[in-house]
Amino acid sequence: MARSDRLLRLLQTLRTLPSPVTAERLAEETGVSVRTVYRDIEGLRAAGAIIDGETGFGYRLVEDMALPPQTFTRTEIEALVLGLGEVKHTGDEELARAAETAFAKITATLPERLQLQAVHAVNRIYKPLPPAEAAVDMAFLRRACWEEQVLKIAYVDGEGRQTERDIWPLSIVYLEQALILLARCCKRNAFRRFRIDRIAGASVTGESFRPHRVSLLREFVAQMIAEEGARPAG
Structure with a gap:
């Protein structure tokens, strides 16, 4: 795998997994060695990403250099969380996975205060009965x-x-x-x-x-x- 592709995969993994995430978990998710994860973390930092943490404690993506900063109101954040939650509930596996990665990308561009508002949003989706299962893909x-x-x-x-x-x-x-x-x-x-x-x-x-x-x-x-x-x- 090309190094640029590897770094993008690592960045997306940092966006998606709950933090702090250990180097071992990052290695498992990205399919590389722990030593490579350490090198790639430094590579992302050199490229402008702000990543908290160190060996043995886990890592947290604080600021993502690959995505422009976003500003949302609290109500807009609630709307995003509610809408993506609806997709995760009603969508098929591919759509649900896309909703999860979209949420990770959006929150990665928010200041820490707004990230907390997104993670601890007031509005939630709960529907015990999913739509009828499709027989086609x-x-x-x-x-x-x-x-x-x-x-x-x-x-x-x-x-x-x-x-x-x-x-x-x-x-x-x-x-x-x-x-x-x-x-x-x-x-x-x-x-x-x-x-x-x-x-x-x-x-x-x-x-x-x-x-x-x-x-x-x-x-x-x-x-x-x-x-x-x-x-x-x-």
């Missing part, structure tokens, strides 16, 4: 949306009937107890909402619908808002 669905790839899906409706159809995946919506894939259905030539826990399988067709995702999603959202507004009150 959520990272795969996200990539298909990002890259505007046409998907072939096997979908099971509420009565247990399974159909196959090609779709243009547009967005993933997180509801209280379900995940919804907003898509353009090629079979019906219309917008559809697919419960992700009812998608039995999905694969790429090799076709692309680029560059239509943004405009189609805007149209779909406008349609949903109009439908919601047309419903009778009460």
Whole structure:
């Protein structure tokens, strides 16, 4: 591994793990020797990172030279903690891990007083019932949306009937107890909402619908808002 990549990995580990973190733990997390950790800590310090601690006591990242300083109000910090906590609870493994690293990066740029406010935030997320588990890889669905790839899906409706159809995946919506894939259905030539826990399988067709995702999603959202507004009150 190149030294620059190794230093970045060590820096991210210092951001993420509770401090103080020992050189042994850092070595375990980064896959290098303890002696290399000692050298790399000095390398990070020489590059501008302020790292408290020493051999035998553990280390704490005080100031991160790789990220610009950030200033948030206490309420903004609470909002960030609450939002990232929601992602950690409702998201799949990849999203939950991203929320954790994002929190570490954000707090690493805060002055120590604000770091303490983030760690000891007043607002917390607690939801004993997670959303219905998806049968398909959520990272795969996200990539298909990002890259505007046409998907072939096997979908099971509420009565247990399974159909196959090609779709243009547009967005993933997180509801209280379900995940919804907003898509353009090629079979019906219309917008559809697919419960992700009812998608039995999905694969790429090799076709692309680029560059239509943004405009189609805007149209779909406008349609949903109009439908919601047309419903009778009460």
